[in-house]
Amino acid sequence: LAKTTQPISMDSYEGQEVNITCSHNNIATNDYITWYQQFPSQGPRFIIQGYKTKVTNEVASLFIPADRKSSTLSLPRVSLSDTAVYYCLVGDNDNAGNMLTFGGGTRLMVKP
């Protein structure tokens, strides 16, 4: 299973863009990169998934360089409600077992 490494924590201010990077040096050819958000005492919530280049949805963007050994979750204009833990997972969509290992996550604190 591809292991992921993320910063333990990050601080930001309201209205700023936040970029959280995840390293996954041994990502496999069939692996996708998925990001989840978790608020205290809640289950994780899907944010975005990508394979290569750039993916954008109404919540975030995901940037993946050509070598796919890292990825960056970009949250535009964060608000206080974006304070949460963000997890990066790497795995094969066709093999659910590969997408079940949560790393340490990044604890984002958005300040007023």
Place this chain on the structure above:
Amino acid sequence: GAVVSQHPSRVICKSGTSVKIECRSLDFQATTMFWYRQFPKQSLMLMATSNEGSKATYEQGVEKDKFLINHASLTLSTLTVTSAHPEDSSFYICSARSDRAWEQYFGPGTRLTVT
């Protein structure tokens, strides 16, 4: 989107008793359900994977006789913590996946406190 519920959301039980946690997929058929445990300030740790109609597969270090998992229907899985001890106090989260999609949908979690 797909919805997964858990019941109860919070439970307090005495040491030595057993407690059952339910996980339901409300609007899709979950062929596979997963159970996680999360201690304070830590990440989610997968405990077991259950497929409807078959025995659960437990992760290394998880006692299958202590954490009984039943996945008797395509919309319900239960986790029973038997003979609970204070060290079993944790946040238990389930997720569900259908056979038509890769994504797993997470429940809201159950906070178990053993006194």
